[in-house]
Amino acid sequence: MNSLVEVSGVSKVYARGREQIEVLHHLDLQIPTGDFVALMGPSGSGKTTLLNLIGGLDVPTDGSITVGGERIDRLSEGALARWRAAHVGFVFQFYNLLPVLTARRNVELPLLLTRLSAAQRRRNADIALELVGLRDRSAHKPGELSGGQQQRVAIARAIVSDPTLLVCDEPTGDLDRQSAAEVLSLLQRLNREHGKTIIMVTHDPKAAEYASHTLHLDKGTLVEHGELPLP
Amino acid sequence: MKYLHLVLSALLRRKTRTIFTLLSVLAAFLLFGLLDSVRSAFANAGHDIAGVDRLVTVSRISFTLSLPKSLLERIASTPGVAEVSYLYPEWQLSPAEREAFRNTRTGAVVGERLARKYQWKLGDKIPLQATIFPQKGGSNAWTFDLVGIFHENDPKQKDQEDVLFFNWDYFDEARAFGNGNVGWYVSRVSDRKMAARVAQAIDMLSVNSDHETKTQTEQAFQASFVSQFGDIGMIVGMIMSAVFFTLILLTGNTMAQAVRERVPEFAVLKTIGFSNRSVLLLVLAESVLLIVLGGAAGLLLAGVAVSALSVSIGGALPMLPVGAPIWARGLAIMVLIGLLVGSLPARRGMRLRIVDALAGR
Numbered sequence: 208m209n210s211l212v213e214v215s216g217v218s219k220v221y222a223r224g225r226e227q228i229e230v231l232h233h234l235d236l237q238i239p240t241g242d243f244v245a246l247m248g249p250s251g252s253g254k255t256t257l258l259n260l261i262g263g264l265d266v267p268t269d270g271s272i273t274v275g276g277e278r279i280d281r282l283s284e285g286a287l288a289r290w291r292a293a294h295v296g297f298v299f300q301f302y303n304l305l306p307v308l309t310a311r312r313n314v315e316l317p318l319l320l321t322r323l324s325a326a327q328r329r330r331n332a333d334i335a336l337e338l339v340g341l342r343d344r345s346a347h348k349p350g351e352l353s354g355g356q357q358q359r360v361a362i363a364r365a366i367v368s369d370p371t372l373l374v375c376d377e378p379t380g381d382l383d384r385q386s387a388a389e390v391l392s393l394l395q396r397l398n399r400e401h402g403k404t405i406i407m408v409t410h411d412p413k414a415a416e417y418a419s420h421t422l423h424l425d426k427g428t429l430v431e432h433g434e435l436p437l438p
Numbered sequence: 439m440k441y442l443h444l445v446l447s448a449l450l451r452r453k454t455r456t457i458f459t460l461l462s463v464l465a466a467f468l469l470f471g472l473l474d475s476v477r478s479a480f481a482n483a484g485h486d487i488a489g490v491d492r493l494v495t496v497s498r499i500s501f502t503l504s505l506p507k508s509l510l511e512r513i514a515s516t517p518g519v520a521e522v523s524y525l526y527p528e529w530q531l532s533p534a535e536r537e538a539f540r541n542t543r544t545g546a547v548v549g550e551r552l553a554r555k556y557q558w559k560l561g562d563k564i565p566l567q568a569t570i571f572p573q574k575g576g577s578n579a580w581t582f583d584l585v586g587i588f589h590e591n592d593p594k595q596k597d598q599e600d601v602l603f604f605n606w607d608y609f610d611e612a613r614a615f616g617n618g619n620v621g622w623y624v625s626r627v628s629d630r631k632m633a634a635r636v637a638q639a640i641d642m643l644s645v646n647s648d649h650e651t652k653t654q655t656e657q658a659f660q661a662s663f664v665s666q667f668g669d670i671g672m673i674v675g676m677i678m679s680a681v682f683f684t685l686i687l688l689t690g691n692t693m694a695q696a697v698r699e700r701v702p703e704f705a706v707l708k709t710i711g712f713s714n715r716s717v718l719l720l721v722l723a724e725s726v727l728l729i730v731l732g733g734a735a736g737l738l739l740a741g742v743a744v745s746a747l748s749v750s751i752g753g754a755l756p757m758l759p760v761g762a763p764i765w766a767r768g769l770a771i772m773v774l775i776g777l778l779v780g781s782l783p784a785r786r787g788m789r790l791r792i793v794d795a796l797a798g799r
Contacts, residue, residue: 264709264792285713292711299796303706307447317710319440364710 211372211404212238212261217270219256219427230256231427233270240371243398243405245418252424254408255376261406262374263291275371292320296365296403300377302357304349310336310360311345317368335363339393355386362393366403373397375407379414391417441716445723448696456728459692463732464739466685467768471740471760472747473674474767478758480670491630493637494659495623498650501663504619505649507610512643513623518636520628529598535560535586543608547586549599558584564602571613580612597748624656682775690779693725697783704787705795718788725780726773733772737765 214236221228230253238244246254259265260272263279266287272280275294282290296317304313314332323331336342339359341352349357358378365373375394379387395417397403407418415421423430449456495513497503514522531539531547539545546564558564561584568578582604590598610617627636637653644651654662697704704717712720741760748757758764 259793262709264796285715288708288711288713291709297709299706303702303796305447305703305706307451308443312443312447316707319444320711325440 209240210237211240211242211275212236212406213271213273214257214261215271215273217257217260217267217272219253219260219265220268229427231260231267234427234429236422236429238404238406240404241398241402242420243395243418244407245415245421246406246408246424247410247412247415247421248424248430251426253427254424257424258374258376258406258408262295262297262372263287292317292368294370294372296362296368296370296373298358298361298365298373298375298378300380302349302354302361302381304357304360304364306349309346309348310341310352310363313349313360314345314363314367316364321368331367332363335367336360338366339363353386354382355389358382358386358390359393362390362397366397366401371404373403373405375405377408377410379409379411384413387411387414441720441723444720445727448700448720448724449728451696451700455692455696459689459728460732460735462685462688463729464736466681467733467736467772468740468743469681469736470678470768470771471737471764472743472757473677474764475740475744475757475760477670477674478764491627491633492656493625493627493633493640493653494656495625495640495651495653496621496659498641498652501622503649504616504621505623505644505651507618507620509623509643509649509651510620513625513640516625516636516639516643518627518629518632518639520626522623522625529588529590531586531588535588538585539603539605542583542585543605544581544583545585546582546602546604547588548584548602550587550589551596551599552602553584553587555600558587560584560587566602571609571616573612574614576614580609682771686775686779689725689729689775690782693721693728693779693783694786696724697721697787701787701790701795702798704790705792708790708792709796714788718784721784721787722777722780725784726776729772729776729779730769733768737768740764 214234217231217234218229219231221230234253234257236257246258248254256265260267260280261274263274263282267280270280271278277290279287279290304310305316308316311329311332314335315328318328318331321328333342333345336345339362341356341359341363344352344356344360349360352360358381362378365375373394378394379390382390391414394405394407398405398419405418407414409415495505495509497505510522513519529549535547539547548558548564553559564582564584566580566582568580572578573580582602588599590596606620625636625640627633633655637655640653641651707717707720708714737760744757744760748759
């Protein structure tokens with residue numbers, strides 16, 4: 208299977224005052240197209256840093272990152288923003304919806320960067336909300352939705368522009384078990400039925416069970432590849 | 439336009455704060471509208487004078503000093519002078535009323551606006567209390583018979599309707615002092631191209647006398663009269679600078695606070711692909727919109743206030759309507775202030791690092 212993501216010799220060093228902290232050490236990783244990978248590891252192991260690098264939110268100190276055949280570590284800030292808009296959907300632990308906008312307006316946000324008309328944007332947002340089972344809550348603001356519903360709106364926002372890759376940072380970290388199961392099932396469905404490649408950072412082994420692969424990071428190094436049975 | 443709902447929703451996020459900020463902006467631009475109306479009126483003084491062929495002759499030392507009545511005939515006989523009068527042709531006064539005014543010693547004519555204000559009608563006796571000129575008997579009370587009401591067709595000259603004219607002969611005979619003197623002469627030249635030469639000829643009539651004169655066009659006279667109030671433009675400019683400076687501090691603080699609260703949201707926008715420039719423009723648009731909304735409301739209110747004040751205080755304080763020039767200046771200032779107060783918060787939004795902002799650093 209073709210690799211969608213190729214991480215080669217990537218290091219990431221942060222400066223904290225005068226101290227240099229190497230968060231990732233010469234990391235190599237390949238993620239095939241259509242995979243659903245869970246990234247696990249203790250706090251400070253570099254999971255979120257790796258996710259940010261793959262999602263084009265940050266640039267490596269050393270090494271290369273290729274996503275969908277594009278060397279994203281070489282892109283300028285503006286080009287990287289355009290690349291993210293076209294190719295990546297993001298889901299955060301705390302949903303990060305805009306509280307003053309309705310669910311539909313939140314989902315529409317990435318489409319503002321396209322040339323779609325207002326009617327097309329609205330239609331696409333409604334389709335995405337339908338897909339996550341929240342079409343009837345499109346006029347509600349985030350404050351009027353439960354945590355699980357907000358996360359599903361965030362997933363709708365992540366998929367509305369039909370990206371190849373979904374990066375999810377602890378998407379169930381703030382949810383109760385039932386809502387978490389709904390969100391994870393939704394991600395699994397997006398992976399299986401819609402072919403989305405998903406990389407998910409999680410602390411929760413139960414959540415990782417929904418993924419087709421689990422990667423373990425410790426102190427900035429990939430320590431184990433595990434292939435888990437599908438739930 | 440597709441980003442408008444984003445900008446509006448950002449403004450409505452904290453409604454109370456936005457309302458108070460809008461009120462501050464409104465108050466500042468209400469003041470701007472009123473003061474600029476006065477400043478414009480002073481700046482344009484004399485520009486709209488109908489009679490460009492009219493000359494005004496006053497004492498060279500000060501227009502408050504009187505001139506002898508004997509000058510009247512000499513001015514009237516100066517070559518190039520067509521008429522010396524105080525009844526302006528642009529005032530619409532019926533021939534009968536004009537005639538009544540000439541023939542009634544105690545007669546007076548008033549402008550329509552003044553008559554309406556005091557509900558005067560023809561035939562009324564108008565009592566005036568003198569503050570400078572008492573009558574020979576010592577009384578300060580002067581009574582005039584209203585024989586004519588004139589109106590001014592030019593809307594820009596409506597304040598001319600706030601005056602009362604009476605016959606000089608009656609006044610001169612009865613007053614206790616200063617007899618035989620007049621304040622100034624207004625003459626009409628037969629050829630406006632000759633105005634400068636005629637003015638010079640009139641002034642030559644009194645040269646080396648104790649009542650030397652200064653004759654100038656009515657427009658120049660009005661302008662120099664207004665300049666005696668001081669540099670209105672500078673005074674208004676200084677007041678508005680102080681007001682706008684305070685406004686910049688206030689709205690700048692509001693915008694900085696608004697952006698600081700939304701750093702994680704800007705990070706999300708950048709995460710999903712909004713460029714640095716888009717974020718910069720969003721914040722600037724929010725800032726400009728805030729000022730323009732408040733400022734436009736302020737100027738609208740100023741327009742209403744100027745209309746109301748013009749009616750209630752008449753010509754006591756010259757004010758121009760809040761028209762296109764004041765709106766153009768106001769809008770330019772609004773946009774400028776909006777860009778100024780938005781620039782620093784916008785730069786902050788533009789330059790934030792996504793990973794730091796998302797991590798709450």
